[in-house]
Amino acid sequence: MRRSTTNPIEGEVCAALAAYKWALVQTSYRSLWHRLLCSAGVKAAISHSAALDRAEKHARQVVSKTPEHRSALEQIVRQQPEDVAKKDRFFDLLNTTFEP
Incomplete structure (x- = not known):
């Protein structure tokens, strides 16, 4: 997920998603084994x-900040291979409420 950008919003979104993805990997994407x-x-x-x-x-807080942050999320997801995007489910970060 490393991307080179000079856009500070895209950089902020990318960094938040990279940390989230690393955490997903560490939990094997919340696998049954991990939960056990x-x-x-x-x-x-x-x-x-x-x-x-x-x-x-x-990540929820970052991608929900402004329309520009949501747009950066959409751009990043569009650049992922389809199977990876389905597994990461980054759009789910926008679909539920959170406490800021």
Whole structure:
């Protein structure tokens, strides 16, 4: 997800999405195995889950700031391969409410 840009809004959105994607990877995209490890009290899994929650909240806040931020999100998603975009589900960051 590394992109070179001079646009500060695109850079902010890209950085937030990169942190969120890394957290998704760390939790195997919230896989059943990851959830079982959390239920079993495995500290690393719980830590990764908490990091994902923080990264998701931050990404929601960033992509929802302005229409320009939403546009940057759309541009980034359009540049992803279709299968990756379906797995990442970045547009879901816009579809639910959050506490700023």
